[in-house]
Amino acid sequence: MAITGIIPQLRTTDMASSIRFYTQKLGFSVEFNYQDFYTGIRTGSQVFHLKLVDDKDPSIPYVDQGGHFHLYLQTNDVIEFAAKLKAKDVLLVEDVHETPWNTREVVIHDDQGHTLYIGEPL
Template sequence: MAHDVRQVLLSTDDLDASIKFWTETLGFTLKFRDGTHYAALDGGSVTIALATSLDHPLPGKVVVGVKTDDVDGAAAAVESAGGAIVKAAYDDAHERRAVVYDDQGNGVVFYQPLAR
């Protein structure tokens, strides 16, 4: 099972203010935004994602986004090792995802782009 950390998801209640802070104060470049609920910033090898509760898998928590070739297997491995599945593997419009807590309560989203 191959894994690749691709995102760190941060919570925000005000996407415009968060984008302004991360771009103007910290100098990150906005890659794209999705309405008033999600934005992606270029963090080099990792995307900094800003998300409101509408798009954040665990609002209020920092979540690591891990691209994998086996979402179901990764979620099962976490559960077997003492973690917990928050949202079992499912397909959305673009990818297969599972939301889990590791054995210390840290949030992780495993995802795999859907074949087109």
């Protein structure tokens, strides 16, 4: 037996808005949509899930205040990814920058306020 993947889950109070954000703004695709309650989002070989809930994710303020993230998405060209985000009017929380731990990253919020880091190793 082997673990073949890890699938994180983000909460959303507006599934349609979250699907639009991830598909139209980030260019990802819908893997599945179960009764507008639970949706899989795919980018390349990676998947994460969205779950419809009544209340906003309570971790959002904690993550913002502590410099944490909800998802870290690794890419092979963060500068190009950031340019595509800007072209689609996605507000950058932090523009492309290099870190002391040898990555190049950009930080955004999704439509619900989740913090997403997009980065590449240097």
